[in-house]
Amino acid sequence: MDKQVVLKGLVEAIRSAATELPADVIVALEDARAGESGVGAVQLDAILENVVQAREDSVPMCQDTGIQTFVVRVGAGFPLLGDLRELIEKAVRLATQDVPLRPNTVDPIHGGNPGDNTGRHIPYILWEVESGNTCKIHLLPKGGGSENCSALRMLSPGAGLKGVKRFVVDHVVACGGKPCPPGIIGVGIGGGADLAMKLAKLSLLRPVGVRHEDEAVANLELEMLSYINESGVGVMGLGGKTTALDVHIEYAHRHPASLPVGLVYQCWADRRKTVSIDAAGHVEVS
Amino acid sequence: METVLTTPLEESKIRALHAGDTIYVSGLMFTARDDAHHVLLQAAGEGASLPLDPGAMAMFHCGPVVSKTGEEWRVVSAGPTTSARMEMFEADFLDRFGTRLIIGKGGMGGRTLDALQRAGAVYTHFTGGAGALAARAVRSVPAVYWLDELGIPEAVWVFEVERFGPLTVTMDAHGKSLYDELAITVNKNLEAIHVRIEEEE
Numbered sequence: 119m120d121k122q123v124v125l126k127g128l129v130e131a132i133r134s135a136a137t138e139l140p141a142d143v144i145v146a147l148e149d150a151r152a153g154e155s156g157v158g159a160v161q162l163d164a165i166l167e168n169v170v171q172a173r174e175d176s177v178p179m180c181q182d183t184g185i186q187t188f189v190v191r192v193g194a195g196f197p198l199l200g201d202l203r204e205l206i207e208k209a210v211r212l213a214t215q216d217v218p219l220r221p222n223t224v225d226p227i228h229g230g231n232p233g234d235n236t237g238r239h240i241p242y243i244l245w246e247v248e249s250g251n252t253c254k255i256h257l258l259p260k261g262g263g264s265e266n267c268s269a270l271r272m273l274s275p276g277a278g279l280k281g282v283k284r285f286v287v288d289h290v291v292a293c294g295g296k297p298c299p300p301g302i303i304g305v306g307i308g309g310g311a312d313l314a315m316k317l318a319k320l321s322l323l324r325p326v327g328v329r330h331e332d333e334a335v336a337n338l339e340l341e342m343l344s345y346i347n348e349s350g351v352g353v354m355g356l357g358g359k360t361t362a363l364d365v366h367i368e369y370a371h372r373h374p375a376s377l378p379v380g381l382v383y384q385c386w387a388d389r390r391k392t393v394s395i396d397a398a399g400h401v402e403v404s
Numbered sequence: 405m406e407t408v409l410t411t412p413l414e415e416s417k418i419r420a421l422h423a424g425d426t427i428y429v430s431g432l433m434f435t436a437r438d439d440a441h442h443v444l445l446q447a448a449g450e451g452a453s454l455p456l457d458p459g460a461m462a463m464f465h466c467g468p469v470v471s472k473t474g475e476e477w478r479v480v481s482a483g484p485t486t487s488a489r490m491e492m493f494e495a496d497f498l499d500r501f502g503t504r505l506i507i508g509k510g511g512m513g514g515r516t517l518d519a520l521q522r523a524g525a526v527y528t529h530f531t532g533g534a535g536a537l538a539a540r541a542v543r544s545v546p547a548v549y550w551l552d553e554l555g556i557p558e559a560v561w562v563f564e565v566e567r568f569g570p571l572t573v574t575m576d577a578h579g580k581s582l583y584d585e586l587a588i589t590v591n592k593n594l595e596a597i598h599v600r601i602e603e604e605e
Contacts, residue, residue: 157424157426157572157582160426160570160572161529161531161572164531164534164537165531165533165534167534167537168483168531168533168534168535168536169536171536171537171540172481172535172536175536175539175540177469177480177481177535177536177539178469178480178481178536179481179533179534179535179536180481180483180533180534180535181466181467181468181469181480181481181482181483181535181538182467182483182533182535183469183481218469218471218480219469220467220468220469220481220556220557221555221556221557222557231555233555261533263485263486263509263510263532266486280601280602280604283601284598284601287594287597287601288594291590294510294511294583294590295509295510295511295529295532295583296486296488296510298509298532298533345597345600345601348593348596348597349590349593350586350589350590350593351586351590352586354509354510354529354531354532355510355511355583355586356529356572356574356582356586357582357586357589385533386532386533387533
């Protein structure tokens with residue numbers, strides 16, 4: 119298996135994630151535009167124009183190109199399993215120069231910024247090792263403004279799903295325009311504190327408009343989406359009908375004493391790409 | 405009618421603006437995030453002479469993506485950053501430098517709103533994340549200050565821009581804030597949503 123081909127695929131995925139918004143998000147933004155007037159319409163027109171220009175000029179659609187985050191779902195028999203971390207770090211360094219990306223990794227203890235989007239634990243890689251010999255690498259470069267609106271609430275189980283709904287709606291409303299709405303609200307329910315946050319983030323890998331396979335969860339997603347959009351926070355927090363494009367929920371079984379709810383707010387620039395590598399080393403970026 | 409303002413901005417033209425107006429700006433602007441506010445205020449406080457006049461340009465809450473060819477900088481992507489973080493500096497900044505146009509996202513607080521009235525200034529919202537749209541309006545980068553000390557996102561960049569926008573005036577020089585008005589509506593809506601959640605089966 120040719121490492122250079124994988125490296126090239128990774129760099130291309132980082133570039134296209136930063137410069138091309140997924141089609142499902144564009145459709146959701148266009149639908150939202152059709153329902154807005156006034157300031158909301160002005161803002162959505164600017165977003166949609168920006169998306170076109172970023173693609174045409176091959177430049178990042180948002181100057182905050184994020185912390186480079188990768189979800190690696192890899193077969194235990196994948197030939198390059200042991201090389202993936204090094205390849206991903208190398209791709210991030212190359213893409214930082216080539217795209218270019220903004221150098222976004224700051225040392226919180228000693229100060230300073232290496233300037234290449236790498237550092238301690240960064241790029242962040244979430245590993246999921248499965249059986250098989252293929253590999254899927256999901257990219258989720260996410261900006262700081264929306265990440266700052268993440269939240270965790272350890273609810274009493276007695277609060278139930280009503281408590282979950284209230285927490286999510288209240289939090290999204292409290293964030294107002296800060297996370298660049300209309301965005302996607304990722305919600306993780308259950309597990310422990312860390313798992314609830316992880317599930318919330320993983321839920322963002324799902325395209326906009328695609329419902330959870332469990333009908334009860336799917337209904338909960340739609341119900342929360344409708345409450346959030348009734349709030350009137352609106353595009354960029356300037357009022358209107360569209361505050362969120364979608365709500366995605368993932369869940370885990372919980373401890374009898376705990377009802378953790380993790381919330382990860384994704385901005386309208388819902389950047390996602392996937393690098394698929396088969397057992398023969400063919401690389402596809404989608 | 406489309407309003408395009410040119411820097412240096414006249415006080416009368418800024419005071420004629422009202423929350424809800426959409427404008428564009430041409431001329432010069434400088435970028436200032438948290439550290440830049442701190443550095444500029446500190447330098448001025450120590451009586452140091454500044455390399456730029458923050459009162460003559462628009463101020464943009466932004467940490468851009470830039471690239472350098474030879475000696476020339478090019479702006480690649482430059483949307484606004486969240487303005488709320490600058491609330492701790494902004495009233496002092498406006499009082500000291502008299503900057504008339506702030507460009508950011510997400511709005512600012514009561515101290516800034518009061519300072520806008522004193523300075524004859526407005527806060528405008530540029531679409532969050534619209535970095536490519538912003539970059540296309542930048543004609544050149546005449547200067548950059550504190551680049552070595554602060555790094556690319558935090559440095560003070562000077563942009564020459566043409567028809568930069570759309571900018572929605574969300575806080576005007578008359579004490580009106582769209583955010584405050586909207587908060588009343590949103591809180592009313594939220595109360596109704598709470599009732600509906602409670603009434604569910």
